[in-house]
Amino acid sequence: MGTSRNVERRTILKAAGASAAVLGLAATTGCGGDGGTSADGTVTIRYAWWGGEPRAIAIKKTIALFEKKFPKIKVKPEFTDYEAFWEKFQTQASGGNPPDVFQNAVGFLRKYDKRGVLMDLKSQADSGNLNLKNFRNGVLANGQVDGKQVGIPVGANTMSLVVDLKAFKKAGVAPEFGWTWDDYFAALQTIQDKLKIAGDTGYFSIMYLYDLYLRQHGKAFFTDTALGFTEDDLTQWWEDGYKRVKSGLVADPKKIEQVKPKSGLSAGLAASEFTWDNFSIRYEGEGESDYGLAPIPTTDGKDTGQYLGSLMLSAFSGTKHPKEVAQFIDFMVHDPEVGAIMGYDRGILATTEQYDAFTPTEATNKGVKAYEEKVAAEGVLGKITPHPSGADVIEAAFLRIGGEVAQGKTKPSDAAKTLFSEAKAAFAG
Known part of the structure; x- marks a missing residue:
């Protein structure tokens, strides 16, 4: 935000x-x-x-x-x-x-x-x-x-899915509000089968996306003072993610590292990437394709778990x-x-x-405005999840440990234990 x-x-x-x-x-x-x-x-x-x-x-x-x-x-x-x-x-x-x-x-x-x-x-x-x-x-x-x-x-901003419009069109995939996670992963499989590229750059190490997924299931990443999910919850999330890396549905993390600071999406290594909607201007400047914003997948066909984040003045x-x-x-x-x-x-x-x-005149900013207005009109926006003291440290740990899972360096169950251990220390700091 x-x-x-x-x-x-x-x-x-x-x-x-x-x-x-x-x-x-x-x-x-x-x-x-x-x-x-x-x-x-x-x-x-x-x-x-x-x-x-x-x-x-x-x-x-x-x-x-x-x-x-x-x-x-x-x-x-x-x-x-x-x-x-x-x-x-x-x-x-x-x-x-x-x-x-x-x-x-x-x-x-x-x-x-x-x-x-x-x-x-x-x-x-x-x-x-x-x-x-x-x-x-x-x-x-x-x-x-x-x-x-x-x-x-x-x-203010909200989480979104940035997609390679040319890739999605070529694969015959059209994301719509209310599509489910099953629909999303099926779309990525279609893209992989038809275009021979990964569908996603690495969704499962993004703390804010996991927060939306948890919110769709009646939980949240944080409570006022602690983590709002279990080690088993996180182990399952990371196990599913790693399986998709191994199958090629999610891009090879080593290749993602090699193209940095360019995104794996704009480098053509994958067809989609989850990020904040107002960050999407990045891709037009980096990539050779056309990029647009697609809805967050859901569990029940309605609730995306989204809320508005923001930068602020203190x-x-x-x-x-x-x-x-x-x-x-x-x-x-x-x-x-x-x-x-x-x-x-x-x-x-x-x-x-x-x-x-x-009044935005540039295409990407117009798209961001249209996307946020559509999300608001869908009535899915909720209140922001609490962020206890130490949340910044835990966010960094989630990215780092999720990356280790993606590379096969750490088993998902061990990674979940590590995250919980580091979170405990961060909350106590």
């Missing part, structure tokens, strides 16, 4: 493990940032985010707009890639000096709320400095932890400038001109003001 965003996503999942060595964070007092107040009353706040250069260029344009409207507030930008961002942030937070405002994601909310780093922004909303209205499809709830509003969504609880920080966040999530500048870089725009201000 990046620039070449699935590349960023893969980096995210692998790099998140860097935060496994949980640092003891110092108590956060009123020592926020190195921003201060000048003699003429001008306030400086620090704003940090991760992403590529196109995102940085766009955000700097929005900062200039903000500073024009609020001339007494200056914004110091800090940006880097995902891995470096969270390594730096953890160090800053442990020293009580994180940025005043920063880009955040659901996997980190409880982790840093638990350490007292995140401001509850409800107080600023009550003071009239931040508007918590006009958020689309209930996405504001993504930033809530234990009754506190610790994140404000800037964009504030440091110890900032010296809470009012100005809230005004900045409010501007960044509600101002129509900001929405027009940012477009869908961080997902479908979260507020109605910004959503209405941006």
